[in-house]
Amino acid sequence: MAAAIKAVRGTRDILDRESPTWRFLEATAARVFSLYGYRELRTPIFEKTELFARAVGGDTDIVEKEMYVFEDRNGASLALRPEGTAGVVRSFIENGLDRQLPWRVFYKGPMFRYERPQKGRYRQFHQMGCELFGPPGPMADAEMLMMVMRFFIDAGLEELVTLELNSLGCPACRPGYREKLLEYLHAHTEALCGNCQSRLERNPLRVLDCKNPNCKEVAASAPRTVEHLCTACGDHFQGLTGHLEAENIPLTVNPMMVRGLDYYTRTVFEVTTTALGAQNAVAAGGRYDGLVATMGGRATPAIGFAMGLERLALLLDERACPDPATPTVYVVAAGEGADLVGLGLTEQLRRLGVATEINLQGGSMRNQMKKAGRSGAPWSVIIGEREVDEGTVQLKQMATGEQQTLASEGLAERIAGRLYDGS
Numbered sequence: 001m002a003a004a005i006k007a008v009r010g011t012r013d014i015l016d017r018e019s020p021t022w023r024f025l026e027a028t029a030a031r032v033f034s035l036y037g038y039r040e041l042r043t044p045i046f047e048k049t050e051l052f053a054r055a056v057g058g059d060t061d062i063v064e065k066e067m068y069v070f071e072d073r074n075g076a077s078l079a080l081r082p083e084g085t086a087g088v089v090r091s092f093i094e095n096g097l098d099r100q101l102p103w104r105v106f107y108k109g110p111m112f113r114y115e116r117p118q119k120g121r122y123r124q125f126h127q128m129g130c131e132l133f134g135p136p137g138p139m140a141d142a143e144m145l146m147m148v149m150r151f152f153i154d155a156g157l158e159e160l161v162t163l164e165l166n167s168l169g170c171p172a173c174r175p176g177y178r179e180k181l182l183e184y185l186h187a188h189t190e191a192l193c194g195n196c197q198s199r200l201e202r203n204p205l206r207v208l209d210c211k212n213p214n215c216k217e218v219a220a221s222a223p224r225t226v227e228h229l230c231t232a233c234g235d236h237f238q239g240l241t242g243h244l245e246a247e248n249i250p251l252t253v254n255p256m257m258v259r260g261l262d263y264y265t266r267t268v269f270e271v272t273t274t275a276l277g278a279q280n281a282v283a284a285g286g287r288y289d290g291l292v293a294t295m296g297g298r299a300t301p302a303i304g305f306a307m308g309l310e311r312l313a314l315l316l317d318e319r320a321c322p323d324p325a326t327p328t329v330y331v332v333a334a335g336e337g338a339d340l341v342g343l344g345l346t347e348q349l350r351r352l353g354v355a356t357e358i359n360l361q362g363g364s365m366r367n368q369m370k371k372a373g374r375s376g377a378p379w380s381v382i383i384g385e386r387e388v389d390e391g392t393v394q395l396k397q398m399a400t401g402e403q404q405t406l407a408s409e410g411l412a413e414r415i416a417g418r419l420y421d422g423s
């Protein structure tokens with residue numbers, strides 16, 4: 001036998017038995033996003049490497065260490081997308097969409113990062129996210145967070161998650177804050193981990209969300225962004241929390257949250273859970289008012305977020321999600337002429353919208369009934385030689401074992417009718 005080829009490390013199959021969960025998450029999110037006026041945008045899975053270097057930031061872990069970069073046959077440097085926002089911003093600028101603001105879009109699909117694989121983290125992972133371009137004020141931030149929380153309510157996950165919020169300020173107030181933070185961190189440099197020490201000057205904010213216990217201790221007493229906002233940023237943050245409180249959306253202000261990407265301004269947020277072991281973010285995002293201009297477009301305020309589908313699927317793990325492929329009817333056909341009648345009936349039921357499975361492998365009536373039981377179908381139709389001769393079928397309710405004889409004439413319509421009126 002030839003050696004079997006395995007999947008690439010850090011990738012996995014989402015098996016057919018898991019996909020009802022995924023489809024439930026994707027359908028719930030798409031439905032909620034549509035309620036708020038978001039349409040789907042599908043951008044390519046690979047882009048020019050420089051797009052991500054410029055959008056995400058050249059000195060981030062993502063761009064420095066984690067991107068899948070390759071040369072195509074023409075020598076162009078391309079990268080598999082490590083996140084969704086850069087492509088959306090590129091599309092916004094390239095298609096001249098700043099002439100019809102606000103622009104609301106969502107996306108879904110695989111992203112790629114060369115990270116150490118662990119539970120719930122893969123090198124090909126999947127995100128759904130939204131971006132809103134145009135409105136600069138706190139009302140836009142509030143609407144987006146209401147939409148995020150509406151998703152968690154509709155997915156039945158709201159009990160498991162917390163909304164955390166912070167403001168990172170703007171180009172007017174961040175430099176002053178940065179000074180104060182650096183001054184404080186310089187006084188505690190020896191206590192910081194190597195990673196934080198080396199990026200201290202470039203990105204002192206990252207010390208605040210470093211997971212190292214020593215860094216955490218230093219961060220606990222560090223100056224906080226929310227206490228050093230300019231008036232405009234302070235008003236924005238107050239306006240946002242005011243809107244959310246008016247809508248009774250529970251939130252926690254987390255002054256340590258800085259997010260990993262360089263482009264955020266003002267509002268940043270995470271939806272976190274402790275249900276997967278250590279505290280994890282299942283959705284995260286923020287405002288990025290400067291990014292469109294950085295990417296070569298006309299300055300346009302924007303805000304967005306992404307959710308990780310792997311972690312959301314883990315959160316839903318134990319719950320049964322609707323599976324549209326579970327048959328409502330299982331057709332058992334045994335004996336002379338039964339398969340002809342059975343396959344015809346099966347196709348008519350499907351035409352009427354009834355998910356129907358028919359046994360394709362023959363076998364005894366007893367054997368086929370076992371398969372009907374395992375299929376999960378609440379009903380079975382039994383066609384044996386006697387039924388073929390008499391022009392009838394047996395309709396059996398699997399839960400009660402109750403069985404009745406129905407004439408073949410107009411059968412599919414009558415079965416469908418029986419299923420839907422519940423009698």
Ligand SMILES: [Zn+2]
Nearest residue numbers: 170173230233
């Ligand atoms: Zn500011």
Ligand SMILES: [Zn+2]
Nearest residue numbers: 193196210215
């Ligand atoms: Zn550190």
